[in-house]
Amino acid sequence: MPPELEVIRSQLDAVGFPKIQDWKRFQWEQVSLSALKAYKEIEGDLLVPRKFVVPEGAPKWPKSAWGLKLGSHVNFLRMNKEKLVDYQIRDLDEIGFVWVVADYNWDVMFMPALRQYQRLYGHCDVPQNFVVGESEDEKNKKGKWPERLAGYRLGAMVNRIRAISAFSEYVERDQKELEVLGFYLNSNDQKWQETILPAFETYHRLYGDCNIAALFIVPEEDPWPKSTWGNRLGFIAQNIRNRGDFFRQVARDFERLEQIGFVWNASAAKWEYGVMPALATYVLAFGNADIPANFVVPSEDPWPEASHGLKLGELAANPDRRRRFDDFIEIDRMQLEALGFFWSAVPVDDISEISEDDDYELL
Numbered sequence: 001m002p003p004e005l006e007v008i009r010s011q012l013d014a015v016g017f018p019k020i021q022d023w024k025r026f027q028w029e030q031v032s033l034s035a036l037k038a039y040k041e042i043e044g045d046l047l048v049p050r051k052f053v054v055p056e057g058a059p060k061w062p063k064s065a066w067g068l069k070l071g072s073h074v075n076f077l078r079m080n081k082e083k084l085v086d087y088q089i090r091d092l093d094e095i096g097f098v099w100v101v102a103d104y105n106w107d108v109m110f111m112p113a114l115r116q117y118q119r120l121y122g123h124c125d126v127p128q129n130f131v132v133g134e135s136e137d138e139k140n141k142k143g144k145w146p147e148r149l150a151g152y153r154l155g156a157m158v159n160r161i162r163a164i165s166a167f168s169e170y171v172e173r174d175q176k177e178l179e180v181l182g183f184y185l186n187s188n189d190q191k192w193q194e195t196i197l198p199a200f201e202t203y204h205r206l207y208g209d210c211n212i213a214a215l216f217i218v219p220e221e222d223p224w225p226k227s228t229w230g231n232r233l234g235f236i237a238q239n240i241r242n243r244g245d246f247f248r249q250v251a252r253d254f255e256r257l258e259q260i261g262f263v264w265n266a267s268a269a270k271w272e273y274g275v276m277p278a279l280a281t282y283v284l285a286f287g288n289a290d291i292p293a294n295f296v297v298p299s300e301d302p303w304p305e306a307s308h309g310l311k312l313g314e315l316a317a318n319p320d321r322r323r324r325f326d327d328f329i330e331i332d333r334m335q336l337e338a339l340g341f342f343w344s345a346v347p348v349d350d351i352s353e354i355s356e357d358d359d360y361e362l363l
Contacts, residue, residue: 025087032073033091035065044148046098048074105157106170113154114183116145124183130155162186192249196236197256199228204260211263211273211306212237241266271328275315278307279339289340293317316341 035054038061040046052071054061077084077092078099084092098104113132118124132145132152160166162185171178171185184190202224204210216234218224239245241264250257263269278297281304283289295313297303315321322329322343329336329343336343 028088028091030062030064031068032065032077033095034062035068035070036074036092036097037095038062038065039070040095046074046096047101047104050075102167102170106167109149109152110154110157110161110167111174111177112146113149113152113157114178114181116149117154118181118183120144124158124181126155126158128155128159158183188246188249192246192253194227195231196228196233196246197249197253198225199231199233200237200257200262201260202228203233209261209263210237210257211261211269214238214266237263238266267324268328271325273304273306274310275307275312275325275328276332276335277304278310278312279316279336279341281307282312283339289316291316319343 036046036048038054039048039052042060048071050071052069054065054068054070056066058066077088077097081089081099092099114124114126117126117130130153132154133150161171178184179193182190182194184193199218200210200212203212206223212234214234214237216232218228218231218233220229236245240250279289281302282291282295285302291313293313293316295311295316297307297310297312299308
C-alpha cells in the first residue's frame with residue numbers, strides 16, 4: 001500500500017471507520033437491509049407502500065436509512081430480482097421479503113383467515129365489515145387467530161374478491177378448497193350448491209327422475225335437506241329451462257343434471273311420460289279413441305302415474321290445446337293413428353299462447 005494511503009488508513013482506523021472489503025455489500029447491509037428490518041419491526045410486515053419514505057430524524061430508524069424512498073426501493077427489488085446477487089436474495093428471504101404481493105395477500109393472509117373463520121363459525125358468509133379481533137364476538141375468541149392476522153379486514157377482502165373479481169387466478173387455482181370451505185363468488189353459486197342442486201338430487205332419489213311439476217314446493221320434512229325446505233323447486237326448474245337462470249352453474253354441472261334426468265324440455269317430457277301413455281291406456285281400457293271432452297285421467301291404476309290429473313278429454317277435443325305438442329304429434333303420427341287418433345298440426349296464427357301448466361299437472 002502506498003505511504004499516502006497508509007496514512008489515510010491509519011486516520012480512518014483512529015476514528016473507528018470499519019475495514020470494508022465489499023463496499024456495495026456494506027452499503028446494502030447498512031441502508032437497504034437495515035431499513036427493511038426496521039420497517040418489519042415497526043409495522044409487523046414487509047408490505048411497504050409505494051410512496052413510503054423513511055422519516056428523517058426518527059430514532060426507531062437507522063440513521064443510514066433516513067430519507068430513503070423505501071417504497072420505491074422495494075418495488076425496484078421486486079422488479080429486478082434476476083439482477084440481484086446471491087447474498088441479497090438470501091438476506092431478503094431470511095427476513096420474509098414479499099416478492100409477489102398478490103401471493104402474500106392470498107396465501108399468507110386471505111386463505112389462512114378464511115380457513116380459521118370457517119373453523120370458528122362453521123360457514124364462510126363473512127360480513128363486509130368483519131375485522132379479525134375487533135368485534136365483541138371476536139374478543140371472546142381471543143387467542144384462536146394467528147397473531148399475524150390481528151386487524152386483518154377479511155370482510156373487505158371477501159367483498160373485493162366478489163365485487164371486482166380480484167384474485168381470479170387464485171380463485172380458479174384453489175376452487176376445490178374454496179368449495180369445501182363453502183366459499184362462493186356470488187349468491188347464485190352458494191344457493192345452487194347448498195339448496196338447488198341438493199334439492200334436485202333428493203327429488204331424483206325419491207321419484208326416480210327430475211321431471212318436476214311447476215307448482216312443486218319442497219316439503220319441510222326428511223329426507224329433504226333443511227336448506228331446501230320451502231323452496232319452489234318446480235318454479236326454479238321452469239325458470240332454468242325458460243329463462244336460463246343459473247346459467248353458469250347449469251353449464252358447470254350439466255353432466256350431473258343429465259345423470260339425474262333433469263328435464264330440459266317440459267313439453268317433450270309431458271308428451272312422452274303423460275300424454276302418449278294416457279292415450280294408449282284409454283284405448284286399452286275403453287276399446288276406442290272417442291274420449292269425452294270432460295274426461296280427466298283418474299289417479300289410480302292402470303293409469304300411468306305421470307298422467308294422473310291430465311285433462312285428456314280437453315286435449316283430444318280441442319286442437320288449440322294440442323298446439324305445443326305439434327312436433328311430437330308429427331313424430332308419433334303412425335302410433336297415434338294406430339290407436340285411432342287422427343290429429344293434425346294447428347296453424348300458429350290461429351291460436352293463442354298456452355303456458356306449460358294450463359292443461360294439467362303431470363306430477
